[in-house]
Amino acid sequence: MPKKVDHEARRREISEALWRIASTRGLDGASLRDVAAEAGISLGRLQHYFRTKDEMLVFALRYINRLAADRIRARIEALDEEPTPREVLRACLSSMLPLDDQSRIGLLVGAAYYARAVHDEALRAEAENGIPQLRAFLTGQLRLAAERGELPPERATEDEAMLLISAVDGLATYVLLGVHAPEAALRLVDLQLAKLFGADGVDAVGEVAGAVAPGVG
Amino acid sequence: MPKKVDHEARRREISEALWRIASTRGLDGASLRDVAAEAGISLGRLQHYFRTKDEMLVFALRYINRLAADRIRARIEALDEEPTPREVLRACLSSMLPLDDQSRIGLLVGAAYYARAVHDEALRAEAENGIPQLRAFLTGQLRLAAERGELPPERATEDEAMLLISAVDGLATYVLLGVHAPEAALRLVDLQLAKLFGADGVDAVGEVAGAVAPGVG
DNA sequence: GTTATAACGGTACAAGCGACTTGTAAAAGC
DNA sequence: GCTTTTACAAGTCGCTTGTACCGTTATAAC
Numbered sequence: 001m002p003k004k005v006d007h008e009a010r011r012r013e014i015s016e017a018l019w020r021i022a023s024t025r026g027l028d029g030a031s032l033r034d035v036a037a038e039a040g041i042s043l044g045r046l047q048h049y050f051r052t053k054d055e056m057l058v059f060a061l062r063y064i065n066r067l068a069a070d071r072i073r074a075r076i077e078a079l080d081e082e083p084t085p086r087e088v089l090r091a092c093l094s095s096m097l098p099l100d101d102q103s104r105i106g107l108l109v110g111a112a113y114y115a116r117a118v119h120d121e122a123l124r125a126e127a128e129n130g131i132p133q134l135r136a137f138l139t140g141q142l143r144l145a146a147e148r149g150e151l152p153p154e155r156a157t158e159d160e161a162m163l164l165i166s167a168v169d170g171l172a173t174y175v176l177l178g179v180h181a182p183e184a185a186l187r188l189v190d191l192q193l194a195k196l197f198g199a200d201g202v203d204a205v206g207e208v209a210g211a212v213a214p215g216v217g
Numbered sequence: 218m219p220k221k222v223d224h225e226a227r228r229r230e231i232s233e234a235l236w237r238i239a240s241t242r243g244l245d246g247a248s249l250r251d252v253a254a255e256a257g258i259s260l261g262r263l264q265h266y267f268r269t270k271d272e273m274l275v276f277a278l279r280y281i282n283r284l285a286a287d288r289i290r291a292r293i294e295a296l297d298e299e300p301t302p303r304e305v306l307r308a309c310l311s312s313m314l315p316l317d318d319q320s321r322i323g324l325l326v327g328a329a330y331y332a333r334a335v336h337d338e339a340l341r342a343e344a345e346n347g348i349p350q351l352r353a354f355l356t357g358q359l360r361l362a363a364e365r366g367e368l369p370p371e372r373a374t375e376d377e378a379m380l381l382i383s384a385v386d387g388l389a390t391y392v393l394l395g396v397h398a399p400e401a402a403l404r405l406v407d408l409q410l411a412k413l414f415g416a417d418g419v420d421a422v423g424e425v426a427g428a429v430a431p432g433v434g
Numbered sequence: 435g436t437t438a439t440a441a442c443g444g445t446a447c448a449a450g451c452g453a454c455t456t457g458t459a460a461a462a463g464c
Numbered sequence: 465g466c467t468t469t470t471a472c473a474a475g476t477c478g479c480t481t482g483t484a485c486c487g488t489t490a491t492a493a494c
Contacts, residue, residue, distance in 0.1 A: 115332030170383030
């Protein structure tokens with residue numbers, strides 16, 4: 001047998017080329033030839049690693065979702081030794097905003113997948129099975145905050161978590177559309193958290209932009 | 218000269234055919250031939266009214282935005298003689314959810330346009346110039362509610378209005394993705410309003426689903 | 435009645451698409 | 465050292481796409 005090649009690594013490289021194209025031209029605008037050219041390989045080689053376009057699309061979606069989850073985890077672990085639930089929530093929610101190039105591209109790719117997922121059942125299941133997990137995680141942090149007396153117990157619900165996710169998702173949408181700036185969206189996230197936890201969070205707003213940028217790189 | 222034809226009306230018919238296709242297959246999946254077939258006309262005739270595909274897309278976007286705005290206005294005017302600001306807000310926000318086929322298709326078409334708008338500057342300006350107007354309207358209603366003593370004055374801000382819009386937008390997104398049911402989204406909108414105005418709105422939740430459906434037809 | 439022109443239907447075309455097939459080089463297994 | 469199998473490059477296939485360009489009909493204007 002010939003030289004051993006790391007298929008997974010090749011697929012990842014191709015996926016990253018796909019993202020670059022999809023983030024500027026959408027998934028339908030990303031032909032196999034374009035992706036191959038972007039990845040610096042031939043069409044034949046691309047097809048060697050992905051037999052169909054759908055196969056490539058699904059792999060790239062799983063991969064980018066995995067990276068996004070890793071980013072959130074890393075952001076949370078970069079906090080203090082014992083961060084407050086509020087700090088954890090803030091790190092998590094701000095990770096969902098396009099505050100840097102990486103997350104911006106991730107959201108643009110997500111938008112391209114979203115448009116396809118509303119018609120494609122397989123993609124839909126793939127795309128948003130993470131939401132219940134995210135909601136459960138946020139709910140857990142809310143409950144933790146309630147136990148510590150930092151939050152009214154009636155606010156520590158799944159509904160509250162879902163509203164948080166929805167609001168941040170909507171804010172991210174409008175940032176991509178240019179309705180407002182990324183910093184404005186982050187300010188609104190902090191405002192929402194301040195409403196939940198109490199006004200003592202207002203003075204934390206100033207240091208917010210600075211706290212996010214370094215975690216990105 | 219031959220028979221006079223209402224160009225505007227023809228363009229609207231074609232646009233409606235486009236929506237039907239775009240809501241199930243996306244904008245890229247809607248070829249000129251498909252749209253013509255759906256509208257029951259020939260390709261040549263379609264081209265007679267829209268010289269390019271882009272021209273058709275932009276017209277159809279403006280048209281659907283106009284219809285959506287009309288729907289919201291009609292829903293508000295269908296309220297009591299002198300509705301409370303809270304009732305107006307509820308009518309407005311629930312109009313943004315996919316609670317019936319018409320608004321669902323509108324949101325699906327909007328999703329298709331959204332995916333294209335994040336790359337297309339012309340479309341982006343066209344697609345979301347309505348948000349500042351919507352925000353201003355909601356802010357006005359919040360201020361009105363504050364004047365009437367139904368809302369804490371510090372809540373009657375543009376920021377609060379933007380958070381409302383974002384949350385409802387996010388909720389609509391997740392309904393389209395099948396994360397939760399339309400009724401669940403509506404329940405969360407009512408919950409959000411109850412948090413704003415006070416808990417006395419909880420008992421109004423029960424009659425909510427019934428109040429929305431008839432306004433649709 | 436003639437003419438000019440809007441309103442079409444039909445077709446042609448170049449480009450691009452995803453999928454498939456073929457050809458070739460090279461390395462691992464026996 | 466021969467075979468087998470993987471890793472590619474390149475070409476081809478049938479099909480769809482947006483657009484352009486006919487030809488024909490029918491009606492309003494003169």
